[in-house]
Amino acid sequence: MQKNSVNSRFTAPTAWLPELFSEPGIFSALAAFFPLAEQTDFPSPQLLTAWLHQHTRLQDWSFVNSTKLDDDGRYYEDFISQSQKIPMRLNNWHDLFGALIWCLFPKSKQLMNQLHMAQIQQFGSKDRTKVRHKLTLLDECGVVLCVRPSQRFMLDLLRDHQWTQAFYQHKKLWAELNPIIFGHANYEMATRPFIGLTGKLWCIELPEHSEFPKGIKGYNFVDDLLAKQLVQAELLLDNQQLSPLPLLGVPGWYKEQDEAFYADTSYFRPKRHKPDSSEATEASAGNKA
Template identity: 40%
Template sequence: MQFLNVQSPWYQAAIYQDLRQLLPISAWQTWPDTEQMTALLPKLTCNSHGKSIQFVCQSTLDACPDGIYYEQRILESGAVPTRPAHWHDLFNALIWCLFPKAKSLINQQHCDDIAKYGQKKRTPRRNALTLFDECGVIIAVADDHLSQALKQHEWDALFWQQRDAWGNTIRPFVFGHASYESYLQPFIGLCGKALCLPVSADFFTLPLLKQYQALDQQLSLALSADLLADNQPLSPLPLLGVPGWWPANESREFYLNQDYFRPAPKRS
C-alpha cells in the first residue's frame, strides 16, 4: 500500500495543510526511513548539549539494549528513537522539523527533572510538558478577547461569531504529534490542549515558515521561563470546532453539542 492516498484524511484534511506546504512529504510514495526524516531537519539542529538531532530506528536500538531512558538518550546522543512505518513517531519527527528549539528544550527540562527527582517520579512540570508534547496546539493570537473566549469556553463567540478572525488575528499551529495521529481517524470528542501565545497583527502577514520559526523562538523563551511548570496555561480545544478543519462546523448547530463543546467548569 502506498504511503500517500489522495482519499485519506492525511492527504486531504486541512489540519495537515501546513505539513504538506512546508515539508516535501508529497514526494514520499512509501514510508520514509529515518535518514529521510533526519534530512528534513533544519541545518545544525542540535539538542541543548550541542548534539546533532538524528532519528534512529527503534529496532536498531533494541538489538543492543542499554537501558537508557528515551529522553536521556536524546539529550546524551541526539538520537531520537523512531519506530518504522509508525504514524505517531513520524508526526513526532515532523514536529521536530518545525519546532526544533522548543522540542530540544522540552527534552532538556524532562531530563533536568529526572536528574533531580528520578525517572519514576512524574513532576507537575513533566506532566505538563508531556501533555503539550502529545496534544498541544499553539494558538497565535493578536486579540486578547479571543484568548479569553477560548479560556472561558465561549465556543460560539470564538468559533462562530468571530469566525472571520481565524487566519487574520488568530491561528492554530499543531504541536502535539498525538493530535496529528488522532486526526487520521477523527471523532466527536477529539480535543487538543491549547496554549495561547500573543503575537502582533503583523505576524499574520509573515510567510508560513517564518511564522513557525517565530513561534518556535517565542515558545522556547516561554518554556525557559518555566511557562509549563504545571498544566494551568493549557486549555481544552475541540479540534473539530476549528473553522475550516471539519465540514460539519460550517453550521452553527454543530457547536450546540455541549457534550463536545463543554461549558467552562463552575468555580467553587
C-alpha cells in the first residue's frame, strides 16, 4: 500500500481480477448479488442486461457497447433518456461498476438521468450547473449512510473529521449503519486501493425504530429513500451533504485498520475550522501592519 502523490493519476488494472470478489472487504456487497468471482472475464453488456432484468423492473432497458453512442452522436444523458440504452466501454472497470450500480439503484439512476436532462434543457449542456455538479459527485463518489436519531452523533463525528472515534472507537456500530457505496468510481479505485482514497458521504435519516431490510431488499429500501431526496434541490446543494469520507477507514473495507492506521493524518486529515469573525479581523489587521 503506497500513498497516492498529488501528481499521480489513478490507472485501473487492465486484466479481469475475479479474486477481488472472493475475499471479504469493500467488494463483498457486490459479490453477494452478482456472481463476479465466477466470471473468467469482464461481464458483457448482454450479461449485465440479464442481471439488470433480474434485479429491477427495467425490463425494457439494456446495456450496450459505447460504440453505439459514438455512432449515434447524441449527448450521453440524452442518449440514455431517449433510447433506454446505457452505453458502456467493454472490459472497463469504471463502466462495469457503473452498470452494477444501475442494477442496485434503478430508481435513483433513472431519476438522476431525468434531473440531468431537466438541467440541460433549461441551461444547456456546455457548462455544468451546481445541481449537475452535485449529481455527478454523488454518482461517482457517493457513499450512502442511513442513521437513526440515536446514531446521529456518528454523523457529527464524521462531518467533524473525528476519524479515530468514528471508525475505531465505535467500529462495532458500523454493522448497524450499513454503509452502501453508490459511486462507481469508488469501486473502480478500490481495485488498486491507495492511501488517499476518499468518497463523499450522503446521509439519509431514518426513524428511530425503523428496520433496515437485509439483502437486495436493503438496496431497494435505500434506493426508494434516495430517490425521494434527489428531487429536493436544497438537499443536493446542502454543503453538509457529500462531505469527505476516507473509504479505507470504514470498518471491514480494508485489512490494516488498527489504531495506528487511523492516526495517519496525511489520510485521516483533521478538519480545517474557519476562524471566527474576530480572528479573521485580527489576521487581516496583522497582514496590513
